[in-house]
Amino acid sequence: MKLNNSSHLAPATIICRSTSALYSSIGDETVLMSLERGNYYGLDAIATDIWLRLEEPVSIGDLCARLVEEYEADLPTIQQDVLNLLEQLRTEGFLDVQDHA
Amino acid sequence: MAADYHLCGWRVRSDIDLSELLPWQGDDRSVDVEIRAASILKTTEDPVFVLPHSNLWANNDFELNMPGVGRFRVEAGCRVLVEPAADRLENELKAFLLGSVLGVLCHQRGLLPLHASAVRIRESAVLIAGTTGAGKSTLAAALGLRGHGLLTDDVAAIDPSGPLVLPAYPQRKLTPDVLDALALPHDGLVTHRPGQVKYRVPLSDGFAAAPLAPAAIYILKQTPLGPFGEPVRLPPVNAMAVLNRMIYRRQVGTRIQPKAALFQSIGRLAQIPVYQVNRRKGAPLDTLDRFAAMIEAHALQHEC
Amino acid sequence: MHGIYWLASYPKSGNTWLRLFLENLLDNGNSFDLNNLRFTAHNAAERQRFDRILDICSSDLTDDEIANARPRQFELEAAAATTPLLYKTHDAWRLTPAGEPLFPPAVTRGVVYLVRDPRDVAISMAHHMGQSVDQIIVRMANPQAVMERASIRMPGQLPQLLTTWSGHAASWLSAPVPLLLLKYEEMLADPIISFGKAAGFLGYKRTPEQIRAAVEAVRFERLQEMEETTGFGEKPPQAERFFRRGITGGWRDSLTPEQAGRITADHGEMMRLFGYLA
Numbered sequence: 315m316k317l318n319n320s321s322h323l324a325p326a327t328i329i330c331r332s333t334s335a336l337y338s339s340i341g342d343e344t345v346l347m348s349l350e351r352g353n354y355y356g357l358d359a360i361a362t363d364i365w366l367r368l369e370e371p372v373s374i375g376d377l378c379a380r381l382v383e384e385y386e387a388d389l390p391t392i393q394q395d396v397l398n399l400l401e402q403l404r405t406e407g408f409l410d411v412q413d414h415a
Numbered sequence: 416m417a418a419d420y421h422l423c424g425w426r427v428r429s430d431i432d433l434s435e436l437l438p439w440q441g442d443d444r445s446v447d448v449e450i451r452a453a454s455i456l457k458t459t460e461d462p463v464f465v466l467p468h469s470n471l472w473a474n475n476d477f478e479l480n481m482p483g484v485g486r487f488r489v490e491a492g493c494r495v496l497v498e499p500a501a502d503r504l505e506n507e508l509k510a511f512l513l514g515s516v517l518g519v520l521c522h523q524r525g526l527l528p529l530h531a532s533a534v535r536i537r538e539s540a541v542l543i544a545g546t547t548g549a550g551k552s553t554l555a556a557a558l559g560l561r562g563h564g565l566l567t568d569d570v571a572a573i574d575p576s577g578p579l580v581l582p583a584y585p586q587r588k589l590t591p592d593v594l595d596a597l598a599l600p601h602d603g604l605v606t607h608r609p610g611q612v613k614y615r616v617p618l619s620d621g622f623a624a625a626p627l628a629p630a631a632i633y634i635l636k637q638t639p640l641g642p643f644g645e646p647v648r649l650p651p652v653n654a655m656a657v658l659n660r661m662i663y664r665r666q667v668g669t670r671i672q673p674k675a676a677l678f679q680s681i682g683r684l685a686q687i688p689v690y691q692v693n694r695r696k697g698a699p700l701d702t703l704d705r706f707a708a709m710i711e712a713h714a715l716q717h718e719c
Numbered sequence: 720m721h722g723i724y725w726l727a728s729y730p731k732s733g734n735t736w737l738r739l740f741l742e743n744l745l746d747n748g749n750s751f752d753l754n755n756l757r758f759t760a761h762n763a764a765e766r767q768r769f770d771r772i773l774d775i776c777s778s779d780l781t782d783d784e785i786a787n788a789r790p791r792q793f794e795l796e797a798a799a800a801t802t803p804l805l806y807k808t809h810d811a812w813r814l815t816p817a818g819e820p821l822f823p824p825a826v827t828r829g830v831v832y833l834v835r836d837p838r839d840v841a842i843s844m845a846h847h848m849g850q851s852v853d854q855i856i857v858r859m860a861n862p863q864a865v866m867e868r869a870s871i872r873m874p875g876q877l878p879q880l881l882t883t884w885s886g887h888a889a890s891w892l893s894a895p896v897p898l899l900l901l902k903y904e905e906m907l908a909d910p911i912i913s914f915g916k917a918a919g920f921l922g923y924k925r926t927p928e929q930i931r932a933a934v935e936a937v938r939f940e941r942l943q944e945m946e947e948t949t950g951f952g953e954k955p956p957q958a959e960r961f962f963r964r965g966i967t968g969g970w971r972d973s974l975t976p977e978q979a980g981r982i983t984a985d986h987g988e989m990m991r992l993f994g995y996l997a
Contacts (some may be wrong), residue, residue, distance in 0.1 A: 336675055338682025340651035345685070347655075347678050354659070356652025466774055467791040481784070510779045547769050547778050548875050588778075596931070608781050637875070639754060639950030666774035697956035 323397055323404075325375030331368045335408040344395040348407040355406050361399055371412065374400070421580040422517070423526075423572045424626060424644040431497055431512065432505050435617065436584040436622065448520060450495040450512065455488050464670050469515075472508065475671045477519045479511060486637035486656055492523030510608055513584070514570065518664035519670070521572045522671040524579070527680040528663035531571035531632075533580045534702050535623035537719035539630035540580035542571055543710075544661045552587050556597055556616075557707035564623030570663050573629075578687070580629050585622035588613040596700035625648040630717040632689045633710060634661070641695020642702040646713050654689035655681050688717065721803040722828035723793060724921055725746045725763070725858055730809050730866065731843035732835040733903040735953060735961070736937060738807060740914050744925060744933040753942075753951045763793070763808040763822075764866075764876040772796060782878050787817040789877070797826035803922065809866050811882040812890040820894075827896045833919055835903035836995045837884045837977055837986050838970035849957030857885040860985040885989040902993065904967045910934045939965035 323329075334349040344357040346364055363384075367377060374396065381392050389398055403409040419439035420427045425447035426439050433450075455478070462470035462478075470478045484507050485499040495516055499508060521528035524685035532555035541563075543551045552568050559565055566580055568587035573580055577674040590613050594601055604614040633646060634657050649657065658681045662668055669677060683707075694706065728734040738759040742751045745758040761768070765778050770787070772792045776783055796804060808822075815821050837859060844859075847854045858864050866879040881887055891898065899920040906913040915930045925933075943962045946954070954961035970979065983990065990996045 326477055334719075335679045338651075338678065339636065340654070340682070343651045345652045345655045345682065352674075354652050355657045356650060367448050383492065467788060468773065468775055468796075483784075514776055514779050547770060547776065548766065548874075609781065610781050611778075613778070637952075639952045640956065644791075664774060665771070695956075696952065699956075 323374060323400055323411070325373065325378070328371050329368060329374060329377075329400060330371040330410045330412070331365070332408050332410045337365070346406075346408050351407050353406060354406050355403075355408065360395075364396065364399060365403075369411075417486050421584075422448070423521070423583060431508055433509065433512065435509070435513075435586045440707055448493050448495065450497060453496045453498065453596075455486050455496050455498045464667070466635070466666065469667055471667055471670055475523055477523075477667060477671070479515050481511060484508065487511055489516055489519045489523065492520050495520070506605065507608065515664055517570055517572070517583075519667060519671070521570075522664065522668040525575075525672065525676065525680075527573040527575050527578075527677070527684065528659070528668070529571045529573060529661045530569075530663050531573045531661060532568050532587075533566040533627075533629075534558045535566060535627055536628070536630070536714045539717070539719040540566055540623075540627035541654060541710075541714045542580065542629055542632040543635060544571075544632060544658075545635035549637055551635060552589055553593050553703065554585060554635065554707060554710065556589055556593065556599075557703050558711060559618070559621055560597055560704075561707060561711055562621075563711070564621050565637050566623045566627065572678070573684060574626070574650075575683045577626070577628055578684050579626040581626050582622070582624050585618035587614050587616050587618065590614070592700060593703075596703055601687065604694070607660075627689045629684070630719050631714050632658075632684070632687055633714075634689065636691055636693050637696040638693040639696065641693065642698040643695065643709070644693040645709070646690035646692045649689045649691055651685060654685045657689065667700075720826070721800050722826050723797055723800075723804045723806055723822075724828050725822060726759075726805060726807045726833070727829045727830055727891050728809065728814070728833035729835075729840060729881065731840050731847060732833045733901070733906055733976055734807055734809075734833055736906070736942075736965075737831070737833060737901070737914070737917060739937045739942065740933050741805065741918070741921070741923075743936040744918060744923065744929065748929070748932050748936065750936070752771065753945050753949055759805055759807070761804060761806045762876065763789075763806040763810065764877050764879045766877050768792075770875060777877060783816045785877055786815045786821065789821055790815065790819055790823045793823060793826055803828050805921070808879065809881060810879040811887045812894040813880065814832075821895075822896075824895050829897040829899065829920060830891060830894065831899045831901060832888070832891045833901045833903060833906075833921060834888055834993055836967065836970065836993075837990065838974055838982050838995075839903075839967060840884065841978070841982060842970055842973045843963065846960045847961075848964055849881055849955075852974065856978060856981055858983070859948075859982070860887060883985070885986040888989050888993075907967055952968075 336347045336349060338345045342359040344362040346355040378392050378396055382389050400409060417428050417430050420433050420436035421439050422436050426447045428446040429450035431450055452593055463473050464471040468480055477489045483613045484498050484503055485497055486495040497508060503571040507678050511656045518528045529544055531542045533542050543554050545551050555565060567583035571580055588607055607613050726734055742756050742759045759855050769777050769792050772795050773788055777891050813821055841852055841855050843854045864881040866881055901913055901917060909929055911934055914934055918925055946962050951961045
């Protein structure tokens with residue numbers, strides 16, 4: 315899994331949790347800590363749900379499709395929210411982004 | 416002449432007098448922690464982490480050097496060597512044995528030591544955390560007068576697997592004006608260190624001697640306005656960040672324990688509700704009882 | 720290594736005012752929160768900071784042990800800093816009990832020393848500490864005077880040795896470090912020149928307009944309003960307000976001739992040096 319901080323996040327992009335990300339579940343929220351940077355980051359209930367789905371590599375497209383079913387929301391809204399979250403996770407060092415072939 | 420004491424559930428055998436600790440009255444098991452007066456030989460290896468008074472080696476052996484007081488070596492969470500400086504009173508060594516040394520023992524044993532007092536409210540522990548001078552001991556003493564036993568005054572040793580708060584010893588550090596406000600006598604008390612204001616105040620009864628699960632954690636914060644505010648629940652990320660800052664002997668501890676383990680320990684503790692409580696800096700002591708009453712009422716709302 | 724600038728003064732001599740000016744200047748004119756300063760919050764005697772940097776509990780140490788350890792704290796911070804640090808202090812410049820400078824010259828980039836007519840300082844200090852002017856006059860002449868003596872619970876600051884008002888000034892003026900002297904009276908009379916000099920000395924390149932705007936932002940009345948609204952953590956419990964009057968020469972209305980005479984007798988030499996005695 316190559317770490318790539320600059321590639322554009324697209325539906326075909328494969329993402330997964332960073333191996334240096336520690337997390338702790340508290341209630342229905344999650345607190346993340348980067349082993350590399352030592353910074354703490356909080357995820358609310360929905361972001362937690364997304365985080366749990368990143369345990370194994372998944373494409374952004376597949377992730378969004380499953381969330382559309384789960385939350386009965388429209389795809390553009392889901393995509394926007396997911397991309398925002400993934401960008402933040404990447405900036406904070408919690409996300410691995412695989413170069414797609 | 417060595418004696419056996421109880422500290423955080425350990426059987427401690429010590430050459431140095433530690434009579435503020437409860438004598439060991441538990442089972443007949445082997446000694447958990449040994450404290451010996453001995454010459455400390457210089458190690459051949461260099462330490463991996465160095466601060467002006469502290470050295471840490473790769474195998475997690477730790478040394479504290481207090482010029483004019485003594486040198487303390489802490490190994491494997493079970494062995495403490497003390498080399499007092501010439502004609503140093505045993506009393507002076509205690510501040511470090513029951514402070515830094517205790518903290519490092521906790522870290523070496525995978526426990527989580529925090530800057531916190533803890534009292535027993537019904538069947539649970541309530542932690543009162545905060546920086547030096549925030550009023551932890553004072554609040555714990557005021558809660559003591561309301562009938563809530565003391566588990567620990569200064570360093571709260573937490574077993575993260577419970578989590579459980581481990582009882583330390585029946586003594587607290589209080590200033591003369593707090594003693595007056597709580598109608599406690601001053602006679603025969605010694606200060607913690609020479610020239611200091613806080614006394615070491617033994618607790619004749621009201622010590623909670625068994626480990627207890629925590630029900631609530633209060634972080635005291637000093638503010639300019641007051642006298643005090645209602646507890647405000649901290650969101651999980653803030654709760655963990657605050658608890659992280661409250662780790663006792665933090666720089667050394669975060670190098671003794673793996674980061675992942677410490678994070679998980681804090682995570683387990685943060686399952687317990689964590690509240691911030693504002694208290695005005697220098698608030699008059701006549702508001703102390705009302706403050707304690709508020710905390711007591713708030714704590715009782717939890718499953719204690 | 721970038722080193723440390725010490726913003727040093729005897730209490731009630733304009734230190735906070737200078738720091739609030741710098742706060743506004745360094746934050747590019749953004750309004751600041753009195754109780755949440757971000758650029759100029761470092762206090763050389765802050766207990767929590769000492770504990771954190773040295774990973775030790777100052778509450779387990781004697782005053783001598785604390786003093787001996789403080790140079791180590793400053794060295795560690797200077798070594799780790801990526802820009803020059805600004806530290807406020809009321810300590811006199813002196814040697815620790817172990818015999819070395821409390822403020823190591825090797826990590827000192829410079830000092831801004833603020834001074835104010837001791838007769839006005841006496842009035843201001845009396846209000847700040849909730850004591851009589853006579854008690855303050857004695858204190859200002861006491862070579863062992865210490866600020867924040869740990870007599871009321873455990874204050875957030877380590878003990879700071881003031882020595883006498885004259886001794887304090889003399890100690891800093893004779894310290895082997897680059898020094899800019901600022902007089903409170905000049906700050907009041909011509910703030911743009913005085914604060915501008917300070918900004919320049921501390922290495923901040925700003926336009927005259929930026930200096931002017933920052934001076935305006937910390938006008939005394941504004942600071943009083945802020946304190947009314949949010950309180951100010953630097954105000955001790957016994958003082959009514961921190962930003963009380965902010966004038967010079969107020970001593971003429973408030974000191975008896977006998978009190979003024981005593982101050983002049985105690986500190987005449989330094990007062991003459993600073994031009995406080997005609």
